[in-house]
Amino acid sequence: MPSTAVNGSHVLVxxxxxxxxxxxxxxxxxxxxxxxxxxxVLVTPQELPLLQPLISTHSSSSLKTLVVPVPEVPASTPFxxxxxxxxxxxxxxxxxIQWFQSHATPPVVAILSDFxxxxxxxxxxxxxxxxxxxSPSGACGQSISFTLWKxxxxxxxxxxNDDSSPISFPNLPNSPTYPWWQILPIYRxxxxxxxxxxxxxxxxxxxxxWGIVFNSFAELENRYLDHLKREVGHDRVWAVGPLLPDxxxxxxxxxxVYVCFGNRATPTSAQTEALTTALEQSRVHxxxxxxxxxxxxxxxxxxxxxEGRVGDRGLVIRGWAPQLAIxxxxxxxxxxxxxxxxxxxxxxxxxxxxxxxPMGAEQxxxxxxxxxxxxxxxxxxxxxxxxxxxxxxxxxxxxxxxxSNEAERVRAKELSRAAMEGVVQGGSSDMDLDDLVKRLxxxxxxxxxxxxxELVSNSDMGSHEAERIPTKELSHARRRSM
Numbered sequence: 001m002p003s004t005a006v007n008g009s010h011v012l013v014x015x016x017x018x019x020x021x022x023x024x025x026x027x028x029x030x031x032x033x034x035x036x037x038x039x040x041v042l043v044t045p046q047e048l049p050l051l052q053p054l055i056s057t058h059s060s061s062s063l064k065t066l067v068v069p070v071p072e073v074p075a076s077t078p079f080x081x082x083x084x085x086x087x088x089x090x091x092x093x094x095x096x097i098q099w100f101q102s103h104a105t106p107p108v109v110a111i112l113s114d115f116x117x118x119x120x121x122x123x124x125x126x127x128x129x130x131x132x133x134x135s136p137s138g139a140c141g142q143s144i145s146f147t148l149w150k151x152x153x154x155x156x157x158x159x160x161n162d163d164s165s166p167i168s169f170p171n172l173p174n175s176p177t178y179p180w181w182q183i184l185p186i187y188r189x190x191x192x193x194x195x196x197x198x199x200x201x202x203x204x205x206x207x208x209x210w211g212i213v214f215n216s217f218a219e220l221e222n223r224y225l226d227h228l229k230r231e232v233g234h235d236r237v238w239a240v241g242p243l244l245p246d247x248x249x250x251x252x253x254x255x256x257v258y259v260c261f262g263n264r265a266t267p268t269s270a271q272t273e274a275l276t277t278a279l280e281q282s283r284v285h286x287x288x289x290x291x292x293x294x295x296x297x298x299x300x301x302x303x304x305x306x307e308g309r310v311g312d313r314g315l316v317i318r319g320w321a322p323q324l325a326i327x328x329x330x331x332x333x334x335x336x337x338x339x340x341x342x343x344x345x346x347x348x349x350x351x352x353x354x355x356x357x358p359m360g361a362e363q364x365x366x367x368x369x370x371x372x373x374x375x376x377x378x379x380x381x382x383x384x385x386x387x388x389x390x391x392x393x394x395x396x397x398x399x400x401x402x403x404s405n406e407a408e409r410v411r412a413k414e415l416s417r418a419a420m421e422g423v424v425q426g427g428s429s430d431m432d433l434d435d436l437v438k439r440l441x442x443x444x445x446x447x448x449x450x451x452x453x454e455l456v457s458n459s460d461m462g463s464h465e466a467e468r469i470p471t472k473e474l475s476h477a478r479r480r481s482m
Contacts, residue, residue: 002425003437005036009444010107014042016085016114017070020263020342021136022047024215025114026054027243028134033058035437040064040108042092066099068092079186079195086198089119100127109443112213115142118202121209130210130443132236137341138216139224139239140369141362143172146231148187149203155180173223174373181385182364211236213436215243215345218428219418220374236439238432242349242419244324254333254401254409257355258326260289261338265359271387275336276302278393284401285313285331289321327352333409334400336380339366348376351416353400353408357381357388376412378405 011032015025022043029039033054043051043065054063071087073080100106110130113120115137124131135142147153147169155165156177163181180188189196206212212228214221216239229237259275261267267275272290279286290301307316323343326332327350335347336355344366347354354377356367370377378396381388388396399405422429 002035002430003434003441005032005038005437006441006444009036009440010038010040010109011440012040012042012066012108012111012113014111014113014117014120015047015134016116017044017047017088018264019047019050020340021114021116022050024136024241024243024342025134026050028112028213028215028240029063030054031240031243031433032437033062035433037437037440038062038064040066042066042068042096044068044070046070068095079189079199082186082195082199085116085119085202086195088117093119093123096123097127110210110440115206116202118205121205124210132211132213133206133209134213134215136215137362138344138366138369139214139221139228139237140373141341141365142212142214143224143227143231144169144176144362144365145184145203146207146228147172148183149200150207150231152191173227176365176368178364178368182382184361207232211238211436211439214239215241215341217241217419217422218432219422220348220415221369238436240423240429240433240436242345242423242429244346244349253331255285256329256331257284257286257334257336257397257400258289258323258332258352259286259336260321260323260343261291261357261359262340262343263291263320265338265340265363266291267359268384271381271384272301273303274381274387274390274393276306277390278388278397279314280306280310281390282394282397283313284397286310286397287315287317287321287326287332289317289323292318334397334405336397339363339370341366344370345419348374348412348415349419351413353377353405353412355380355396355400359383374411374415376408376415378408 013025013029015022026041029041032039039062041051041063045067048065048067051065055065069091070084071091073084073087077083106127106129108129110132111120111124112132112134115133115135121131153167153169155167157165164179166177167180167183168177169175186196186199212232214225214237216225218225218239221239225237225239229235259279267290276288279288302316307314324346327335327346332350332352334353334355335343335350336357337343337347339354339356339358340363344354348370354370356370356377357380358364358367360383364382367377367379371379378400380393380396421427424430
C-alpha cells in the first residue's frame with residue numbers, strides 16, 4: 001500500500017514562477033495531496049490559473065494558496081533571470097517570515113522549493129523547518145551544476161582563449177567533456193562579480209538542503225542519482241517522475257515530426273531558415289511550434305509563402321502548443337527539441353525519437369544524456385554554433401520516421417515503458433515517492449514531539465515528569481529525521 005500522510009503533515013510548495021517549472025511542481029503537489037498531505041502553494045497572480053484544476057478538485061482544508069506578487073526587473077538588467085531571483089528573495093522572504101510568525105508553531109514541516117530559490121535554505125533554518133529542493137531539471141544536469149559551483153573547475157588549458165577549449169568533469173559518471181562555450185554564461189562571467197557570487201550561493205544552498213526531488217526516473221539517470229547521494233552525503237535524493245498525466249495507450253504510426261523549442265528559447269532567423277527549408281524539402285508531415293517573431297532578439301519567422309507551400313502536410317503554431325497531447329498522439333514519431341528537461345522527459349515518456357538541437361543552459365548536457373548515454377536520440381544542431389545544412393537535416397527528418405533510426409526508436413520505447421512502470425505501484429518512482437512521504441511523516445512526528453516537549457516543560461509538572469513523557473518519542477523521532 002502507498003505511504004500516506006500522518007496528521008500534521010503539511011508542506012509549503014514554492015515553485016519558480018515560470019510555466020515550465022510550475023506545471024511539473026503542481027503535478028508533484030497533486031501526488032502529495034492524493035497521499036493525504038495538506039499543501040500550501042505559494043503562487044503568483046500570473047501562475048494562479050495553472051493551479052485552478054487542483055483547486056477545483058481538492059478542498060480548501062487540504063490545498064491552500066499563498067499569493068504573492070513578482071517584483072518587476074528592468075528588461076535591460078544584465079543576467080535578468082538571476083536579478084529576478086534576487087528580487088524575489090528581497091520581496092518574498094519578509095512576507096514568508098511574517099506568514100510563519102503569524103502561527104503559534106511552524107505551520108508546515110518542510111519547504112519544498114524550486115532549485116532557483118536556493119535562498120529558502122537559509123529561510124527554512126530561520127523558521128525551524130526543513131528545506132527540500134525540487135529540480136525541474138534532471139540529475140545529470142544538476143550533477144554538472146553542483147560540480148561547477150562546488151569545485152569551480154576551469155578549462156583544461158586555462159591559458160587557451162579559444163571558447164571551444166574543453167572543460168572536463170572526471171568525477172562524474174562517464175567523465176564528460178564540454179566545450180567552454182557550452183558552460184553557463186554566468187559561470188564563465190568570473191569570480192568576484194556580485195551576480196556570480198549570488199548565483200553560486202543558490203547552488204551551494206541547494207547542495208546543503210535536507211533533500212532533493214527530481215522529475216526523473218531511475219532507468220534514465222540511476223548513475224547520476226547515486227553520484228548525487230555520494231556528493232551530498234545522504235540518501236534523501238528522490239526521483240519521482242515522470243511528473244506527467246497518463247499517456248494514451250494507442251499504437252503509434254510514426255508519421256509526424258513535432259518541432260518545438262520550448263517557451264523560452266528563441267531560434268534566430270538563420271536557425272529558422274535552415275529548419276523551415278529542411279521541413280519543406282523533406283516532404284515529411286510536421287507540426288512546428290514557434291514563438292512570435294521578435295526582431296530585437298533576431299528571432300525569425302517562417303519565410304513568406306511557407307505555410308501555403310506546406311499546408312497539406314504541415315501545421316505552424318505560434319505561441320503555446322498542447323505539447324503533451326501532441327506527443328502522446330499515435331501519429332507522432334519524432335520530436336525535434338531544444339532539450340529543456342520537461343521536453344526531454346515528455347518526449348521519452350511518449351516513446352518518440354528525439355532530434356536534439358540544444359540552445360543553452362543545461363540543454364547541452366541533456367542532449368548528451370539522450371544521445372550518447374540513453375541512445376534514444378540523434379544530434380541535429382547546437383545553438384547557433386552548429387546550424388545544420390538544410391539538405392542534411394531533411395534527410396535526418398525523413399530517417400527519423402522511416403526506419404533509419406530504428407535503434408534509437410527501440411531504445412525510446414524501452415525508456416517509455418520504464419518511465420511508465422516507474423510510477424505505478426511498486427515501481428522505482430512510486431517507491432521513491434513512498435520514501436519521501438515516510439520521511440516527511442517522520443518530520444511531522446518529530447515536530448509534534450518537540451512541541452509536546454515544550455508544552456510539558458512549561459507546565460506545572462515536576463521536572464522529571466516533564467522530561468519523561470516526551471523523551472522516548474522525541475529521541476526516536478530525532479534519530480529517524482536525521
